[in-house]
Amino acid sequence: MKADPKGVLTGAHFLDGDHACSEGAISAGCRFVAGYPITPSTEVVERIAERFPLVGGVFIQMEDEIASSIAILGGAWGGKKVMTVTSGPGFSLMMEHIGLAAMTETPCVFVDVQRAGPSTGLPTQPAQGDMMQARWGSHGDYAIIALCPNSPQECYDLTIKAFNLAEQYRVPVLLMMDECVGHMTERVIIPPAEEIEITPRRFYDGPKEDFLLFKPDADLVPPMVKAGDGYRIHVTGLTHDEKGYPHMSPTAQAKLIPRLVNKIKLNADKIIEYKEDQVEGADVVVVSYGITSRVALPAIEQARKEGIKVGHLRLIVAWPFPEKRIQELAAKGKALVVPELNLGQIFYEVERNAYGKVPVTLVPHPGGTVHNPKEIYNAIKSIRHGG
Numbered sequence: 001m002k003a004d005p006k007g008v009l010t011g012a013h014f015l016d017g018d019h020a021c022s023e024g025a026i027s028a029g030c031r032f033v034a035g036y037p038i039t040p041s042t043e044v045v046e047r048i049a050e051r052f053p054l055v056g057g058v059f060i061q062m063e064d065e066i067a068s069s070i071a072i073l074g075g076a077w078g079g080k081k082v083m084t085v086t087s088g089p090g091f092s093l094m095m096e097h098i099g100l101a102a103m104t105e106t107p108c109v110f111v112d113v114q115r116a117g118p119s120t121g122l123p124t125q126p127a128q129g130d131m132m133q134a135r136w137g138s139h140g141d142y143a144i145i146a147l148c149p150n151s152p153q154e155c156y157d158l159t160i161k162a163f164n165l166a167e168q169y170r171v172p173v174l175l176m177m178d179e180c181v182g183h184m185t186e187r188v189i190i191p192p193a194e195e196i197e198i199t200p201r202r203f204y205d206g207p208k209e210d211f212l213l214f215k216p217d218a219d220l221v222p223p224m225v226k227a228g229d230g231y232r233i234h235v236t237g238l239t240h241d242e243k244g245y246p247h248m249s250p251t252a253q254a255k256l257i258p259r260l261v262n263k264i265k266l267n268a269d270k271i272i273e274y275k276e277d278q279v280e281g282a283d284v285v286v287v288s289y290g291i292t293s294r295v296a297l298p299a300i301e302q303a304r305k306e307g308i309k310v311g312h313l314r315l316i317v318a319w320p321f322p323e324k325r326i327q328e329l330a331a332k333g334k335a336l337v338v339p340e341l342n343l344g345q346i347f348y349e350v351e352r353n354a355y356g357k358v359p360v361t362l363v364p365h366p367g368g369t370v371h372n373p374k375e376i377y378n379a380i381k382s383i384r385h386g387g
Contacts, residue, residue: 007054009190017155017182018043021111021175022051024159025083027196030109031057032080034071036064036090039123040179041113044085065090069097069110076106077235079226081163081201083109088117091130092137098172099138100237102260105214105222107166107201109159111175113182114341116367126179127367128290128341132348134174135319141257143264145271146174146319148289152186158316164199165271169263170221176318178341180291180370204231213244214256220263264320273316274325278304282311284335284380287326287350289315291370292339299376310380318346326353335383339363339376359383 009023021044025033033052035045049059062068065086072082086094091112101108114130116122134146145165147158155177162173204211204223213233216222222242225231234244239256241247264271277300279285284303288296293314303310313329315322326349329336335358338347347362354360363379365371 007051008193010192011190013188013190014185015152015156015188016043016185017149017152017177018113019047020152020155020188021085021159021177021182022047023188023190024156025109025163026051026055026057027156027190027193028081028160028163029198030081030083030163031055032072032075032078032082033057033084034060034062034068034075034082035085036062036068038065038087038090040115040182041085041087041111041177043182044111044113065093066097069094070100072108073097073101073104073106076108077227079201081107081167083111083163085111085113087113087115087123088127088130089120091133095133095137098144098174099140099142101172102138102142102144103140103237104235105170105260106172107170107224108172109162109166109175110172111159111177114176114178122368124179125368126291126341126370128176128178128292129345129367131176131318131340131342131345134176141261143261144172144174144319145169145264145317146176148176148315148318149181150290150293150314151181152184152188154316155181156188156190160196160198164197167199167201168221169267170202170224171264174319176290178290212242214240215242216259216263220259220266268320269324271317271320272322274322275314275316277312277314278309279311279313279329281309282334283309284337284383285311285313285329286337286339286376286380287313287315287346288339289318289346290341292341295370295373296339296376298373299380302373302377303380306381308380315346321346321349321353323349323353326350327355330354330357334358336360337363337376337379337383339365339371339379341365341367341370
């Protein structure tokens, strides 16, 4: 391995997605990770445990996922960039602390390497069944950001992006991998540190006597301080005022909660990312993400060979959802096909934003393996011929 004097890798490497995620976290400046082993995400923290001593990081294997998810919140308030890693059952256990992170505006990254469920399901097999849970899994009104890599290179790149977004908006950011992407091995390019754009934590630098822990800047995001630096801080999951003190009234709720949502909602156009291929003028547009976006390619290519105009919209950021773009496609009279390794989750967002203007076809799969591309091809062809 080629590493700089601080232990950070550079150059070309053959890595699986889990290990690429680990290196992305290191490149992003993450130096505290708490986790608990769970297939198929364990390789992320195994590599973190091996690599962190070389870069001055701390990894703690906690007793379970609940402890892991609360430990990273403490690490963030101690001034570190933080991450935890899990899969389906553990992700469910972490939901309360994702909500706590949203309420306390704690920047952190949760990596979910999805597997087939419900419950313990198929621990070593792929699925994309956690997508709605990622957005709505905790209770109450809040907003998060969720990214969907489809290659080891993107596992590296999007992990860095996840940390940058977490710091920029003081919000939990979710990296929604899947077993196939986590375990596939491909070439990953790691650039020199000076070429990587890193968003630093926004620390308060004004007079201590004027500091209010949750007083937002103009972009609705408040600056942070570190616990122990001499500031008066009170961090609570209760509805709170700008000092951070509990203020359990409808007035305080009406001031706080819309801001937590709007700091993401009003910046959605800056956050949303997707890739398009031959969408303009297409008769059918395939909307996909993660491993399914790669499985869909042979189906799209076969349909094009037969003269069907097929476009491809690949979600890189799933939450916030690209509502405007789906609405634009629907307004142009496109038919939409949504293959997913679940029985319909992101499909419902596509259907909702199509407003019934165009047919939207789900190509479901319960997980355990990936689609046969022929299933996606048949859906494209059926829509094209009015089936």
